[in-house]
Amino acid sequence: MYHFVKLVAAASAVAFVCLAPVAASAMSPAGNEAMNKAGEVMFDHRCRSCHADDPARSSYGPSLVGIVGRKAGTVEGFAYSDAMKSSGIVWTEDALRGWISDNTGVMPGTRMKHMSISDKTEQDFLITYLKSLK
Ligand code: HEC
Numbered sequence: 302m303y304h305f306v307k308l309v310a311a312a313s314a315v316a317f318v319c320l321a322p323v324a325a326s327a328m329s330p331a332g333n334e335a336m337n338k339a340g341e342v343m344f345d346h347r348c349r350s351c352h353a354d355d356p357a358r359s360s361y362g363p364s365l366v367g368i369v370g371r372k373a374g375t376v377e378g379f380a381y382s383d384a385m386k387s388s389g390i391v392w393t394e395d396a397l398r399g400w401i402s403d404n405t406g407v408m409p410g411t412r413m414k415h416m417s418i419s420d421k422t423e424q425d426f427l428i429t430y431l432k433s434l435k
Pocket residue numbers: 344347348349350351352361362363365368372373374375376380381382384385386392397400401410411412413414416418427
């Protein structure tokens with residue numbers, strides 16, 4: 302009996318591991334395009350006043366082109382806060398989610414005004430769009 306229970310537990314663990322990537326890649330190209338457009342709308346409303354999506358244009362905030370995977374505080378010539386320069390953050394998707402849901406909580410002393418986008422779907426939209434900025 303004990304072995305049977307262990308086997309079932311192992312089988313469901315394997316099923317979980319196998320299903321997770323399938324769920325993540327289920328989005329069709331049209332779905333991705335829709336996510337990206339929704340993200341652009343979010344970016345226009347919440348970010349564009351301070352962040353360019355063009356690497357050559359500086360703004361009140363640093364350009365966000367190539368932000369996913371970039372080390373924090375590394376846009377050449379931008380006057381970052383000391384908090385940002387010494388943060389050691391790398392902008393993974395998770396770090397970006399944390400940042401847009403409560404940046405001033407994550408990094409007291411940042412020069413970016415408080416942002417509180419806590420809705421998971423809105424975060425997904427924005428992150429899809431940020432990923433497209435290459
Ligand atoms: C009112 C202006 C303003 C708005 C609006 C704003 N930001 Fe910022 N952002 C800044 C400033 C200024 C910095 C630099 C902060 C520092 O040096 O502490 C910054 C920094 C960042 C960084 C770190 C960049 C780097 O090079 O390390 C990310 C990521 C970021 N913002 C994302 C966003 C996103 C996504 C939005 C929209 C949801 C947004 N910001 C909205 C002003 C803004």
